[in-house]
Amino acid sequence: MAVRAGTLSIWAGAVSAALVLALTLGTLGAVVWRADGFGALGPRDWGYVWFTVWQAAASAAISVALAIPVARALARRQFWGRSALITVLGAPFILPTIVAILGLLAVFGRTGVVSEVLSWAGLEPISIFGVHGILLAHVFFNLPFATRLILQGWLAIPAERFRLAASLGFTVSDVARVLERPMLRDVVPGVFLVIFLICTTSFAVALALGGGPQATTVELAIYQAFRFDFDLSKAALLGLVQVMICVVAGALVFKVRLPSTSGVGLDRVVRRWEADGLGLRVLDALCIGLAAVFLLGPLSMIVIEGIGGVFSLPGSVLEAAWSSIWVTVVSTALCMALALSMALAVSRLSAGAGALVEGIGSLTIAASPLVMGTGLFVMIFPFADPTALSLPVTAVVNAAMALPFALRALVPAVRDLQAGYGNLSASLGISGFTWLRWVAVPRLRRPLGFGAGLAAALSMGDLGVIALFSNPDVETLPLALFRLMGAYRLEQAAAAALVLVTLSLAAFWICDRGGRVDVDV
Amino acid sequence: MLTFENMRVDLGDFTMEGTFEVAKGARVAVMGPSGAGKSTLLNVIAGFQDATGRLMWNGQEIGPLPPAERPVSMVFQDNNLFPHLTAFQNVGLGISPKLKLNEADATRVREALQRVGLEGLEDRKPAALSGGQQSRVAVARMLLREKPLVLLDEPFAALGPAMRIEMLGLVRDLVAETGATLLMITHDPDDARLIADQCILVADGRVEAPVEMETFLSDPPEAMRAYLGT
Incomplete structure (x- = not known):
């Protein structure tokens, strides 16, 4: 020029x-x-690496697996509050991690709602410290994210294809095989990798809910080496390991195509003919209802328990x-x-x-x-x-x-x-x-x-x-x-x-x- | 006088060349098939597109100058106005890119808007103006810049026929008043006749020298004949 x-x-x-x-x-x-110079990685350090990768993979897998039915339900059902719910699905990104963890504790912690119900029934209360707490928190954050991305994939299928499917008399499983699964094969790997990457660096979750030999991520180990032992060579070594994990995951994410996250056009619902049966309608309602309760419950608990104390x-x-x-x-x-x-x-x-x-x-x-x-x-x-x-x-x-x-x-x-x-x-x-x-x-x-x-x-x-x-x-x-x-x-x-x-x-x-x-x- | 010696544009799979002169005060229609390079030609003259050759205005080479320092005022196909600025500000940019306007400048801006028939609409933003009124704002700025060479890249193509004819008439009157030289891209022989007295053909990678409009339209060159369907 x-x-x-x-x-x-x-x-x-x-x-x-x-x-x-x-x-x-x-x-x-x-x-x-x-x-x-570096100390060598001891067996305990390898344990941290393994745990970091494993929990991130498990968190990503669970998030995606749960997001698919929720996204499918949102893609084919119009209901009151749908656009509000989709807006809420975007919220965890700007929700402070530690707030969400406190909300999860209020619902799933030892003194939380679920434990209280269990103790009425004469059962042991549950605790969310440790592995399952980390997974729970990661799913809480990433299920909505995954749902939005996958929903985007669903809505990217042209409405004409569903009309064509209807005119050809496709059943639910025909639509799944011909239209939906190819889309999912396209979209899901990217979503999985992004969530995997997020979960390898979610320090706050590990700090609040993890710890101990069973549930320490590399980042948490860096924090402990630095803060408790001031062992810089250990911190440096673990830091390099963490960077390597991130670089590998980041490079993989860079390779895959991601659906746009703009959220534009999520308000559209494609009219579907093959999914009109009562059973599917009930199933979709359950998926949407459970997801909404899972997401809104912990946040509501924060409001309920916190509102009284704000001014003191x-x-x-x-x-x-x-x-x-x-x-x-x-x-x-x-x-x-x-x-x-x-x-x-x-x-x-x-x-x-x-x-x-x-x-x-x-x-x-x-x-x-x-x-x-x-x-x-x-x-x-x-x-x-x-x-x-x-x-x-x-x-x-x-x-x-x-x-x-x-x-x-x-x-x-x-x-x-x-x-x-x-x-x-x-x-x-x-x-x-x-x-x-x-x-x-x-x-x-x-x-x-x-x-x-x-x-x-x-x-x-x-x-x-x-x-x-x-x-x-x-x-x-x-x-x-x-x-x-x-x-x-x-x-x-x-x-x-x-x-x-x-x-x-x-x-x-x-x-x-x-x-x-x-x-x- | 605008002269271009040995102009050559090379965009990889597209090349265009030519040598031509346009007399001072001439009103020239630039015609030719779609994709032939009409817009590219105007962009070269305005300084948005690199080309080799000697581009001169009144004997002075203007090829190395940045767009704002050339003796050129261009009205684009669209995006002539900044949507977040008022009509007054959009025109005022023609005097000062920093929008520092003294009282005399402000009066000139108002007069230019008045001249194109937009009195009282100074404070409107483009969204609150009709398509024709938006074109008038762009023309008002062109008028105010007082550049001797005016380039129009089909700015009125999106207007209805009546409005387009009105705008072409306005531009014709304005360039007649100021004595500016005009180059205008158009697809329509009637539009060309209305405003221009000469025509430059751009076709098959060549820019031809201007010829008289009536000669051109009564006996069009081969490339033009196919395009016009005559």
Whole structure:
């Protein structure tokens, strides 16, 4: 193109990419360097690796297996509240992990609803600490995600094919064989791998529900090696193992085609003729009903148990909430600055260089915040007390972790902007900051708002690096909540959880709404 | 005078070349089959598309200049207006890309909008304007930029016939007033007759020199005859 290249935005994008590289590969290098070589992996460490992979695979398999009937039911039934339920299916992504865990404890824990019912019946109460708790929490988070993705696959089958099937007199099993199973073969592997990847790095779940030789993930082992033994060579070694697990899973995910997660068009229901029988209708109602109860039950328990305690929360929790808000604001701003500069650079670079920048921006999807945190600790330690910097470090790491999602929202939008208004801007001589102010930011408000909403919600609910760096005086709200749970102050924990989930949803809503209101399309 | 010596565009599976001159103040229709490169030609002149050869305006080479510094004002097929800016702001960009307008500038913007018949609609955004009114905003900005060379890439193609004829008449009057040179892509011989006095044929990878409109339409070249169905 004869258009003068936006050198400034390319530089800004390059600086951002360098920062992300420093946070991912740089921190990893710092860990390796500080470790003074590796100890060998002992049998116990292999146990952690095995458990990490095994629980992630099992979580992904269960989530997908349960999601298929739910998605099938949603694809072929219209009912009151359907679109509300589909919206709720999108919520776990912005729901703080620790809140969900508290909700699950309230339903499935030793003093939870299910245990109480069992004890009335004269049976032993159940406990969700350990393997099955981890699986339960992972399924809780990923069943909705899997359902949305698979539902997308179902709705991508053209309605005409179902009409053709009806006119040919297909039965339920004919439709399944000819239309549905080929779609599932296409969609399910990708969904499985993404959930597998998510479950290998879900530190908060392992921290809250795991532990012990039977249920320790690699990330939890890093945390323990670092925090309890300050054994950096062990932490470094485990960190490398974790990175390898993530890289392998990430590379596999990169290979498979994923259905779009935009959620656009999920409101459509295809009229079906072969599935009108009463038995199938009852089956679908059961699937949808059980999924709704499973998802909404724990959240309702938080509200029921927490609402009374909200106004008597101790001052320390409110302070923690305040810290969380600040961390979120800083982290979101940083994440969006990184994402916007990288997206702009991607649109101005050649295809290869652009893909490289985009790839660097997506690195953190396969990075472990625990490894990042350990590396930053090692890097900061010679100069300052790392625990005094726990909040800024948390903000930076959270920004990096949310970056891939923000980039995914922004890159296509910037590309469209260039295609639609690039020539007009060039012919009028609008460039640099003027272009940013009058063209880019107004035109990109929607993806900027959505990306910022995701970044804000993720940061608000994060319980990762902060647990690694924490000292008794400084905490974020998720950490305060975790500590209340550990002290068995469950009513206060529920109240804090209610505050946290409100803040997370509000953070998402404010940003996302800000990008939508008064937008001129 | 616009001159292009040894123009050559190479897009891999598409090439286009030609040498031509357009007299100052001429109104030229650019015609030819779909995909022949009519838009590419305008994009080369406007600076959106690289080409080899010497592109000159009044004897000065303009090929190396970025789009905004060329003596060119272009109205595109669509996306002529930023949807988030008002009609006033969209026109004001023609004076200052930073939208820093003093009182005199603001008066000029209002006068330009008045000239195209949009008085009182200054504060509307494109979504609140009809298709014809949106075209008028783009034309108002073109008028304000006072560039001696005006390129129209079928900006009125989506309008109804009556509206299109009205817009073509408006543009014809405006370029007559300002003495600007006009190059306009069109598919319709009637549109071409209405606004242009010469015609450039783009076909089979070649850009021909302009010929008189009546000669062109009464005895069209072979490539054009197939296209027009005459």
